[in-house]
Amino acid sequence: MDLAKRVKTLTPSSTLAITAKAKELKQQGHDVIGLGVGEPDFNTPDYIIQAASKAMSKGMTKYTPAGGIVELKQAIATKLLEDNELQYTNEQLIITTGAKHALYTLFQVLINEGDEVIVPAPYWVSYPEQIKLAGGEPVIVNAQEKNEFKITPSELEKAITAKTKAVIINSPSNPTGMMYSKEDLMKLGETCLKHDVLIISDEIYEKLIYSSDNHISIAQLSSELKEQTIVINGVSKSHAMTGWRIGYAAGSKEIISAMTNLASHSTSNPTSIAQYAALAAYEGPQEPLEEMKRVFAERLDLLHGLIDDIPGVTCIKPKGAFYLFPNVKEAADKNGYSKVDDWVAALLDKEKVALVPGSAFGSPDNVRLSYATSADVLEEAAKRIKRFIMTHQS
Missing domain, CATH: 3.90.1150.10 (Aspartate Aminotransferase, domain 1)
Structure with missing residues (x-):
């Protein structure tokens, strides 16, 4: 074959x-x-496991909307507002089968054959592969160890071409654990706005920070950057729920709507029970x-x-x-x-x-x-x- x-x-x-x-x-x-x-x-914390059991007992084992249940979207919207000063409507959110699926679906609806996506290295292993699967070209930019493995605005600008569709920013990073500061993000954001490059902000490790620095989402720095950014996150790392497979994307209605349509023909919906577990994760004790x-x-x-x-x-x-x-x-x-x-x-x-x-x-x-x-x-x-x-x- x-x-x-x-x-x-x-x-x-x-x-x-x-x-x-x-x-x-x-x-x-x-x-x-x-x-x-x-x-x-x-x-996974007991109260989350108990919420899943309760959901099953109540019969919450059926199909859900392709983009996720309304209650979970609202809980995520509250989290984004309280933690990141970002306001999104339900139409600007999609619940996915893990943050990896959010990225995969995003690349599928975003990239046309030959489009380029800038990927700072060191990078998470699935970024280049997902871009290639969507018909795109990952453009690897090697961030320097002396700069804490963070890409600079000049390095980003040199990598941008007429084919550039997006850039990935992962902070805190897998595999390095490094973080971009507010100043770092603002300068990178200015470069993206200048060249009309979409920002894919992978924030899955947001809650696991051990320095005095606070997590900053590039989307919260200005209304223009929010419009230019898709935020990727989920409960896998923050709530020790890797196997539950619940992530999400937040961004423009146009992109989220396209992602939801694609999800309806691929996964149908994220697992119903896992969604109710994630709801408890966001609403329960931390x-x-x-x-x-x-x-x-x-x-x-x-x-x-x-x-x-x-x-x-x-x-x-x-x-x-x-x-x-x-x-x-x-x-x-x-x-x-x-x-x-x-x-x-x-x-x-x-x-x-x-x-x-x-x-x-x-x-x-x-x-x-x-x-x-x-x-x-x-x-x-x-x-x-x-x-x-x-x-x-x-």
Whole structure:
């Protein structure tokens, strides 16, 4: 069977591949530490689970509107107003099967064959693949490590052409955990307004910030930028609800209407029960989430100190998400590996520590470590990494 050309261009997910390899080794009886997973290790708070159970008991198990239930849209509108000073009507919101589906649907309704979307690197692995699936061309702009992996206005402007349709801004970032400041966003926004470039603002890690900086949505900086921006968010990271698959997009009625029409022919609707769970997430107590954030902050301090102290490894301390993104090129060279990808494979083979190579995110000298696991595991992982580097000198 000859498959469609569009799927032949896809690159398999390195995150899933490394996780699968780690699971295979575990099944063989090896003591594997997996730091590749991109989800909180906390369970969904009980009050959310109870809300889902209650919804099922009440018969809320039928089709819903393709764009999501009105109650959840209203709760999200309230959240956006209170947290981000952004006002949206129900017609400017769509509930999706996770934030990933929001992005996929957006690209499908936005991009024509040959359109370009600017993707700052390091980037989340699915951005380029989704753009290619929509017939577009991802234009990768390498953000510099010395600039905390943030793209500058001049770098953005140089990448803009007559074919540029949009730019993606992910803050806090996966994989780096870095954040754009209000000043950063304002300058980037001015460049986008100047060239009429749509802004796709992925804010899925908004609630997981550990510095004194506050999250800023580029859409809240001016009415003009709000009109030019599609906000992507959801409950996966903020409320430890990765498996529930509820995200959303907020933006112009024209784009949201098109996304809703497409969703009606693809998913029909997000899972009804998960929508009621998400409703409880936004309307219920937030204390469990603050506790999760506190624990993540402690783990960040612990792991960053341990990793940054390893010879041949340098690591900027991130401000959000739950990842470190250290540069390990010097360590890989000392261990006799010209490519960090090979070094990552050897680390898994020799010390049974699974990391995600930075090449998956467009940054081949780095690796991504998730600290969404216990302090004891993080300490042991750092110990093994250091041992591997120190005992395998070429």
